[in-house]
Amino acid sequence: MEEPSVITSTTTGRAVRFESFGGPEALSVREVPVPQPGPGQIRVRVTAAGLNPMDWFMTSDAETAARFGLSLPCGFGTDYAGIVDQVGDGVSEFAVGDRVFGGVLSRAVADYVVVDEAGPIAVGGEAHRTPAGVDDHTAATLAIAGRTAAAALAVVHPGPGDTVLIGGAGGGVGVFAVQLARLAGARVIGTGSATSADALRALGAEPVAYGDGLVERVRALAPAGVTAAMDLHGTDTAHAARELGVPDERITTIATRIDGITAANGANAPRSALDDIAGLVAAGRLRVPIAARFPVEQIRAAVELQAGRHVHGKVVIDLQDVSAGSWKPGAQGGEV
Structure with missing residues (x-):
């Protein structure tokens, strides 16, 4: 697999946000400052984000959101895949240019996310190396x-x-x-x-x-x-x-x-579980049906489809074209 080019960072990027809790109608795409990694953290340029029922459940109302430690304004989505574009002091496991995937609670659908080098999804997020042979759209479906x-x-x-x-x-x-x-x-x-x-x-x-x-x-x-x-x-x-x-x-x-x-x-699964599953995908022993892909601008339609609970497989949001280093709209369809 050809390695993607490292993308030069900018000062702002897109992020899907809630200004008020609710359903898909409350979601919007905002231009936000690009986050900066601190000690023990990496910054990932997100290429794809996978959707899960928990994403819209935990942001459906203020009481439920509070149970997950979320407050307004709030991001959206947990599963991500992308490329490390900055590392903070003390990081030893990852380097700029590494392909990674993992989870960041209610922050994943964004051009950039900051992730702890070694932390749980619910706190600072977690990152794993994406094996060769696993594309980013598939990697973005694995965490939750x-x-x-x-x-x-x-x-x-x-x-x-x-x-x-x-x-x-x-x-x-x-x-x-x-x-x-x-x-x-x-x-x-x-x-x-x-x-x-x-x-x-x-x-x-x-x-x-x-x-x-x-x-x-x-x-x-x-x-x-x-x-x-x-x-x-x-x-x-x-x-x-x-x-x-x-x-x-x-x-x-x-x-x-x-x-x-x-x-x-x-949350109780061992950290090694995701590496094992990614390894099975890379070996061709486990496949992930992707029911639909949407550009981030169509986030509401994507969530409505996923929340209907009748989709066969995963729904993925496209954020970047890793081969060209720029965003490219994905196509809704039946990639399997």
């Missing part, structure tokens, strides 16, 4: 969904001989969870809509329609039983798993809490 999927698998420990039921298998976290469970040797049954069946099969899951009658449909697919379950959307799959005889210790949720069931939290 990859961490969350890794945390969910750590709860249920799928392996050979397991049949795992995954609710929301075609969503942003689901595309990782399905493939990681399959790589662990498990059989996977994934819930989704009729239109998602082919996409789920492509990931290695056996599709089953969600909704009323789920338990009966799963029993028909797996008469020998289900041994573990991950509910990546709500609670329906978790309750179905209980009815199917799966013990609570082998069920997990990510979006809600159910008494007796351990919820998976991506």
Whole structure:
């Protein structure tokens, strides 16, 4: 892969901001001063940012935002990929020109972000080297969904001989969870809509329609039983798993809490989880379906699509053309 050129910094850049909390209609693209890295920090020229449900959930109102330590004016988005263009004093792990990816809580959709050399996403952000063979659009989808999927698998420990039921298998976290469970040797049954069946099969899951009658449909697919379950959307799959005889210790949720069931939290995944997932992508053993790409000026449309929860794969915001060193509009489409 040809290495991208290092981009000369400027004094201002674009950033998606909230001046008041709310839905996509409250988002705007602003010209803001370029942040400067302090000791132990790097500055990244962002090339792409991936969207997640948590991005719009935690900025939906002031009370929810406060729970995540956010106040106005506020940025948007967490997953990013790009190129290091400045390093602060004491930084030893990264150099100018390095390709990196990671997460910065509610700051990612911007031309520049400052990231701690080694810190959690929720505080100073985190950075990982982008492996050769992984493009920036894919790298920009890994942080939240990859961490969350890794945390969910750590709860249920799928392996050979397991049949795992995954609710929301075609969503942003689901595309990782399905493939990681399959790589662990498990059989996977994934819930989704009729239109998602082919996409789920492509990931290695056996599709089953969600909704009323789920338990009966799963029993028909797996008469020998289900041994573990991950509910990546709500609670329906978790309750179905209980009815199917799966013990609570082998069920997990990510979006809600159910008494007796351990919820998976991506913040608890080890730092190495993202490097491992990026390595699987680079080796061609894990793929990330990108459902749509939008230029940053179309941030509202991108969030509306992602928030609809019916997109199969990830939604990515284009910020820069790494080959030319300047911004280039991306095309909404079905890159897989």
